[in-house]
Amino acid sequence: MLRISCPFCGVRDHSEFSYGGDASVEYPALDASESEWVEAVFQRENLDGVQFETWQHIQGCRMWIVVERDTRSHAIHSVRPAHEGIARALNAEQDGVSAS
Amino acid sequence: MKPYSAWKVFVNGLTGQKGWDRAWRDPEPKTEYDVVIVGAGLHGLATAYYLAKNHGIKNIAVVEKGWLGGGNGGRNTTIVRSNYMLPGNREFYEHSLKLWENLSHDLNYNVMFSQRAHVTLLHSPAARDGAARRYNTMRLTGSDGELWDLETLKRNIPHLNYSADARFPIIGAMAQPRAGTARHDAVAWGYARGADQQGVDILQNCEVTGVARNGSTVTGLQTSRGVIRAKKIGFAVAGNTSRLWRMAELGKLPIESHKLQAFVSEPLKPLLDHVVVFGVGGAHFYISQSDKGGMVFGGDIDWYKSYAQRGNLPIVQDVAECATSILPCLGRVRLLRHWSGVMDMSMDGSPFICKTPLDNLYLNAGWNYGGFKASPASGWYFADLIANDRPDPVIANHTLDRFARGINIDERGAGPDPKLHG
Ligand SMILES: Cc1cc2nc3c(=O)[nH]c(=O)nc-3n(C[C@H](O)[C@H](O)[C@H](O)COP(=O)(O)OP(=O)(O)OC[C@H]3O[C@@H](n4cnc5c(N)ncnc54)[C@H](O)[C@@H]3O)c2cc1C
Numbered sequence A: 001m002l003r004i005s006c007p008f009c010g011v012r013d014h015s016e017f018s019y020g021g022d023a024s025v026e027y028p029a030l031d032a033s034e035s036e037w038v039e040a041v042f043q044r045e046n047l048d049g050v051q052f053e054t055w056q057h058i059q060g061c062r063m064w065i066v067v068e069r070d071t072r073s074h075a076i077h078s079v080r081p082a083h084e085g086i087a088r089a090l091n092a093e094q095d096g097v098s099a100s
Numbered sequence B: 001m002k003p004y005s006a007w008k009v010f011v012n013g014l015t016g017q018k019g020w021d022r023a024w025r026d027p028e029p030k031t032e033y034d035v036v037i038v039g040a041g042l043h044g045l046a047t048a049y050y051l052a053k054n055h056g057i058k059n060i061a062v063v064e065k066g067w068l069g070g071g072n073g074g075r076n077t078t079i080v081r082s083n084y085m086l087p088g089n090r091e092f093y094e095h096s097l098k099l100w101e102n103l104s105h106d107l108n109y110n111v112m113f114s115q116r117a118h119v120t121l122l123h124s125p126a127a128r129d130g131a132a133r134r135y136n137t138m139r140l141t142g143s144d145g146e147l148w149d150l151e152t153l154k155r156n157i158p159h160l161n162y163s164a165d166a167r168f169p170i171i172g173a174m175a176q177p178r179a180g181t182a183r184h185d186a187v188a189w190g191y192a193r194g195a196d197q198q199g200v201d202i203l204q205n206c207e208v209t210g211v212a213r214n215g216s217t218v219t220g221l222q223t224s225r226g227v228i229r230a231k232k233i234g235f236a237v238a239g240n241t242s243r244l245w246r247m248a249e250l251g252k253l254p255i256e257s258h259k260l261q262a263f264v265s266e267p268l269k270p271l272l273d274h275v276v277v278f279g280v281g282g283a284h285f286y287i288s289q290s291d292k293g294g295m296v297f298g299g300d301i302d303w304y305k306s307y308a309q310r311g312n313l314p315i316v317q318d319v320a321e322c323a324t325s326i327l328p329c330l331g332r333v334r335l336l337r338h339w340s341g342v343m344d345m346s347m348d349g350s351p352f353i354c355k356t357p358l359d360n361l362y363l364n365a366g367w368n369y370g371g372f373k374a375s376p377a378s379g380w381y382f383a384d385l386i387a388n389d390r391p392d393p394v395i396a397n398h399t400l401d402r403f404a405r406g407i408n409i410d411e412r413g414a415g416p417d418p419k420l421h422g
C-alpha cells in the first residue's frame, strides 16, 4: 500500500485516492492550434523516475493534490494541493503568516 | 536441429533423456545485422520468426536485456480470444486466432493451445443487447460468437453463483467457443527455437542502453554486449517503450506504463474448463484453470503509473472479492503466488505497429493488457511492415498519428486515459 500524506486529512492509504495522471501536462488556450491540443491530450513523457502526478482524495476531502513520486520505487517525495492558490495559502499558514 | 515428435519423447524416456539438443544457440553478437529486434518477448520473437519464415530474411538478431520470455510474455494470464468489435482490431485479432489454431504444428512445439471458450457473464438486458451487437459485428469478419441463455450457461458451468440474491444476478453469457488459453512460456520457447533454427541470433543479457542516430537514420545500438549495427531496427519492448523512445531522442508517446498483476491458487482437481469473465458495476475479473490445476486469475491494473513490476495489495482484495462472488466454492482456496508486469497502456487501448519518424526504425507497442493473444499476428504484421516498408491494410490505422487524425481505435469508449483501457 502506498501511504499518501493528504495536506488536509493526514496520512492515508492510497486506496482512498483516485489516480489522475501526469501533472506536468499544461493544457493550451481553447483557441490554440490542433497540434498543441493533440500534444496535451495524447502525448506523454511516461517518465521512469521522479514525476509529479495528480491524485484526488476521493474518499476523503475530495481535493486534488499533486504527488511527487518515483515510478520505479513508488517512494513519495512530496505532496501539495493541486490548486496553486490553496497551496500558497497553506504554505503561508504553515510559515505562521496570516493567509487572509 | 532435429524435430520433436511423440516417438522421440518415447525413445528418450527409455534412454535417460540424453538425446535432446539445445533448443536454441547462445551466440556471440555480430557487429552488423540486416534487422535487429529489441525485446525477446513474444512479439519480438514472433517477429523474428516470421521475418525469416515469410520474408526470407535470415541475418537477424533479437536483443534482450534479461532472459527471453522474462517480461510480460511469461507473466500473463494467457487468455486468447478475438472478440473485438472495431474495424482493424477485428481482422487483426481474428488473423491471430487463426495462427493460434495451427501454432503448435507450425512451430513443432506444443504451446498447449486449448480452445475451451471465453465466457463473459451477463447481468442485465442492456448488457445482453450490447453483447448481441458485438457478436453480430464480429461474425461479419468470420469470428465465432454465441449468446448463451441461463440454461445453456448452467449446463456448461454448473457451479457459478446463480443465486437470485447475488449483488449482480447472472442472466446469461456471451461466449466465443474458439477462444481459450495457451501456455505462455511454451509460446516464447517455441518461437525462439523456430527463429533460431532459421539462423536468427537471440542475444540474451544484452540490454540496449543507447540509440545512435545520424539525422533521421538509426546507425546502431549501444548494448551491454557492445555496439550492434543494423540496416533496420524494430522496438518490441512493451512497458519499456518510452525508455527506448527517449534513447532515440524522439520525445513523447501516447503511452503510459502501468502494472498488472496475475494470481494463481494452489492446485485443485478439475473445476473449471472455460475462461470466465465477470465485469459489471466496476468489477473486472477473469479466471481459468491451468493444466496443473491452479486457478489463474486477474483483474484491473493497479491504477497508478509504475515501472516497478511489483503489484499492490488493494488489487489482491479486489480479485479475491470477485472470485468469491462468482465462484463461492473458492472461498477457502489459498493463493499460491501473485506477480506483476509493466504494461504499455495506450491512449485508446489499441496497439501501434507502425513506422516512426526515423527512416529505418519501426515500432511495435501499446499492447495494454491484451497482447498475449495478439503475439502471432503482431509478429506476422510487424515482420511484413519491416520487410516491405509499408503496412498491410489490416494495420493501416495502428499508427502513432491516429490521434492527430481523429481515428482513435477505442474499443471501450473510455477516452484518452491509459489507465481506463485494457
Ligand atoms: C499479469 C498480466 C496478465 C496478462 N494477461 C493477458 C491475457 O490474459 N491475455 C492477453 O492477451 N494478454 C495478457 N497480458 C498482456 C501480454 O502479456 C502483453 O501485452 C505481451 O506479453 C507484451 O508483449 P511481449 O510478450 O513482447 O512483451 P515482453 O515479454 O514484456 O517483452 C519485452 C521485452 O523487452 C525487453 N526489454 C525492455 N527494455 C529493453 C532494453 N533496453 N534492451 C533490451 N531488451 C529490453 C524486456 O526485458 C522484455 O523481455 C497480460 C500481461 C500481464 C503483465
Ligand SMILES: [Zn+2]
Residues within 6 Å of the ligand: A006, A007, A008, A009, A010, A057, A060, A061, A062, A063
Ligand atoms: Zn484529503
